[in-house]
Structure formats: structure tokens, C-alpha cells
Amino acid sequence: MTGSASRRPAGARGFVPALEGIRGLAAVGVLTTHVAFVTRSSSGSPLKRVFGRLDLAVAVFFAKSGFLLWRTHASHARRDEPGTARPTREYLRSRLVRIMPAYVVLVAAAMLLLKQNHVNGPTSWLVNLTLTQIYTSEFLVAGLTHAWSLAVEMAYYLAFPVLWTAMKGLRGNAAGWRIPVIAAFGASGLVFPMLPWHGLGILPPYVNEQILPPAFTAWFAAGMLLAEVATAPPGTLVRLCRDRLARWGWWVVGGAALVATTVPAWFSEGFIHPGPVEFAARTGLAGAMAFMVLAPVVLAPEGTRFPVLESVPLQKVGAWSYGIFLWHQLILLASFPLTHTPLWARRMSVIWPVTVAGSLAAGAASHRFLEEPARRALERR
Structure with missing residues (x-):
């Protein structure tokens, strides 16, 4: 691209529209895995195994958060x-x-709407409302099982001020040490x-x-590293993202990392609790995938x-993501009746489009009637 060598990276500052599109695709990816699981379509063939691992798009969510929240400090x-x-107080608020606000309503x-949850007592309500359910035995609540990732994300929101305060001395000439420190944190x-x-x-x-949050440092660190690279003087990684064809290479490698997690000889199929080494390998590949997906954009x-x-469609989906x-979990449960x-019927071709359509509608309504009004009301205080 003519003159691109003199231009700063797109992610060095401000809003990056393409990230919104990626976030929308990641949300649909997570939804797809959950549909595949309850329709018994997450294992048994190469395509089904990919369906069963699109939940690793959560790594993209975490890396994107790491990038956006760390960029200002980098x-x-x-x-x-x-x-x-x-200021920490402003950031946490x-x-x-x-x-x-939207999560409390969920x-x-x-x-209240799911009969199987009517047996849940005050403790279950409390830990789910405070996003502390992953530290208790009250984790498996219908319609809320996916909120484990929000609990992890909230833990990192609380940890980031500690991290950037601990690294505040690594500035100026010492800023180059920030990348190896973050890499060690991710490892x-x-x-x-x-x-x-x-x-x-x-x-x-x-x-x-x-x-638990410490199991996902690699995913957040992927975004933090990108924030450091995007705000530093352009180096090798930035130059490798200047050419359009090279950017496609990044995405191909990221896709290959995701596909690698579906190989039965290396990884378990479906929602099986993996062993420690397998889990670490899967997490590492997902972190690499998230880095490869986001790098060409930022x-x-x-x-x-x-x-x-x-x-426009993907920007909307991203805004509603x-x-x-x-x-989507409540919509998914409703799609069967x-x-x-x-x-558990093997009818993914029926359940998936209904769940996607319903979730898009719910996401649009949540954004317009819950998230944005709450943000405007609370930020004025």
C-alpha cells in the first residue's frame, strides 16, 4: 500500500471498526458451539469437530479486551x-x-423463567449476580453456564489496575521490557x-x-502484547501486516491453530474435561489464534x-454482540419447543438458524433498551 510504511498502526489509537466485526463473528462462533453440543453435532466428523471448538472464539473476546484496556497504558x-x-476508580466504574446492568437482567x-432454576436458593442467586460462581459449587445453572467467561473477564478487569501499576516503572527507555514481562505473564x-x-x-x-482466571492469562496477554506492539515504533510485526496478502497469511495461520485443536489424535472431541497438558495446549493454540486474528487488523x-x-451487517452484529x-443460551433452550x-435431537440445521435469528433480535433489543440506556444513566452520575 503506497505510503503505508510511514503511517502508524490502525490500532495505535481510537476506534477500530474492523474489531467490531470480528467481535460479532466471535459471538456467533460461541453460539454455534453451544448449538452443536445440544444437537449432538460437536464430534464425529471434521466439520462437526470445528463446530465443537468454535467456543475458542472466547479467546478473541479476551484478547480484544486485553488490547483495548491495555493500549492507553502502553x-x-x-x-x-x-x-x-x-484513574482506577474511573476505569472500574x-x-x-x-x-x-444487562447481565443482572439476564x-x-x-x-425466574426456567423451571429447573426455581430450586436455586439465595446463594445461587448471589454468586451468579456477583460473577463469583466459578469459585463455588453453584456453577451449573441453566441459561447461565456460559457466564463463566464473564466471571473470568471481570476478574481481569479487577486485576488490570494492579498489573499496570506494577509495570508503571517500565517506561521510556525501559518500555522495551514490557513485552517480555507480558509474555511471561501469558505463559x-x-x-x-x-x-x-x-x-x-x-x-x-x-x-x-x-x-479459573489464572488459566487464561495467555488469552489476555495476546491482546496486551498487540497493544504494546501497536503503540511502539513500527518493527517487524508491524511490517508483516503492511501487505494485504501477508495479512491473509496471518488469518490462515490463525485458522490452522484453531483446526489443530480439532484433531482427534491430539485433542478430545466435544465437551470432555481434558487433562492438564491437553488443556494447556488447547489454551495456547487458542491464544495464538486470537493473536493471529487480531494482529492484521490492529x-x-x-x-x-x-x-x-x-x-453494516457485521458492524451491527458487533454492536449487539x-x-x-x-x-443466546435462553434463546437456544426456547428454540427446541x-x-x-x-x-438433544440431531437437528442442528433447524436449531442453529432459529437460535441465531432469536439471538440477533435479543442482542439488538438488549443493546437498545438495556445496555445503552443504562450506560447513559449511570455515566451521568
Whole structure:
């Protein structure tokens, strides 16, 4: 691209429209895996195994959060400015305003509308409302099982101020050390699930270490590393994203990382609790996939267009993606009686389009009537 070598990366500052499109695709990917599971279509053939692993799109969500939340602090350090870039109180308030209003409504809807949840007592309500369910035995609640990832994300929202405060001295000439420090932080998540936490008596038997926040440092670190690269003087990685054909190479490699997690000789099929080494390998490949998916967008020259990702439909889906993610499990459960389909019937071709259509509608309604009004009301205070 003419003149691209002199332009800063697109992700160095401001809104990146193509990221919104990627977020929309990731939301549909997670939805697809959940539909595949309840229609027994997540294993048995190469395509079904891909359906069964599209939930690894959660890594893209986490990496995107890591990128956007870390970028300001990476830029702050590169400019050799003291302290931290953003007040912690203001930052935490913005995260709570973004996540909690619609989520609280979802919890109430799942608890009240689903008969199987009527047996849940105050403790179940409390831990699910506070996104602490992954640390308890109250995790498997109908319509809310996917909220484990929100609980992990909230934990990282709380941890980020600690991380950027700890690294505030790595600025100016020392800013180059930030990348190896973040890489080490990410690698720690691959070690965490292989340690015998239950055998040592550190974790109670009902806590699944594979959904605890430390198991996902690699996914957040992927985005944090991209934030550091995007705000640093352009180097090799940025140059590798300048050419359009090279950018497709990144996506092909990212897709290959995802496909690798579906190979039966290497990884279990479907929703089977993997062993520690298998889980670490899957998590590492998903983190690499997220990095490869996001890098061509955030490291491309500023002004680069991505027509499909920036198209009106995908921009809408991206804007609605949080609501799509929140409500798709309830929509999925409702799609079976709506289509006169028995639960677990092998009818993904029927259940998937109904769930997608319903989730898009729910996501649009959530965005318009819950998320945006709550944000405007709470931010004025």
C-alpha cells in the first residue's frame, strides 16, 4: 500500500471498526458451539469437530479486551509519562456500567423463567449476580453456564489496575521490557492448569481450575502484547501486516491453530474435561489464534479498510454482540419447543438458524433498551 510504511498502526489509537466485526463473528462462533453440543453435532466428523471448538472464539473476546484496556497504558509508557494513564476508580466504574446492568437482567430472567432454576436458593442467586460462581459449587445453572467467561473477564478487569501499576516503572527507555514481562505473564497461564492444586489441598474438589482466571492469562496477554506492539515504533510485526496478502497469511495461520485443536489424535472431541497438558495446549493454540486474528487488523496501516469486517451487517452484529452472547443460551433452550424438536435431537440445521435469528433480535433489543440506556444513566452520575 503506497505510503503505508510511514503511517502508524490502525490500532495505535481510537476506534477500530474492523474489531467490531470480528467481535460479532466471535459471538456467533460461541453460539454455534453451544448449538452443536445440544444437537449432538460437536464430534464425529471434521466439520462437526470445528463446530465443537468454535467456543475458542472466547479467546478473541479476551484478547480484544486485553488490547483495548491495555493500549492507553502502553502508549503512556512509550511517551515516558509518569504514573498510570487512567484513574482506577474511573476505569472500574466504566467496566461495571458496561457489563452489569444487562447481565443482572439476564440472571433474573434465567432464574425466574426456567423451571429447573426455581430450586436455586439465595446463594445461587448471589454468586451468579456477583460473577463469583466459578469459585463455588453453584456453577451449573441453566441459561447461565456460559457466564463463566464473564466471571473470568471481570476478574481481569479487577486485576488490570494492579498489573499496570506494577509495570508503571517500565517506561521510556525501559518500555522495551514490557513485552517480555507480558509474555511471561501469558505463559504462566499455560503452567497453572498443570499444577496439582486439588492434590495439594489448595482448591476444593468442586472448583474447576480450568475455568479459573489464572488459566487464561495467555488469552489476555495476546491482546496486551498487540497493544504494546501497536503503540511502539513500527518493527517487524508491524511490517508483516503492511501487505494485504501477508495479512491473509496471518488469518490462515490463525485458522490452522484453531483446526489443530480439532484433531482427534491430539485433542478430545466435544465437551470432555481434558487433562492438564491437553488443556494447556488447547489454551495456547487458542491464544495464538486470537493473536493471529487480531494482529492484521490492529497492526495494519492507519486508514486500511476491511470491507467485510466493516460492513453494516457485521458492524451491527458487533454492536449487539454482548447481548447476543448474554441471551443466546435462553434463546437456544426456547428454540427446541418452538420448533417442536426434542432436546438433544440431531437437528442442528433447524436449531442453529432459529437460535441465531432469536439471538440477533435479543442482542439488538438488549443493546437498545438495556445496555445503552443504562450506560447513559449511570455515566451521568
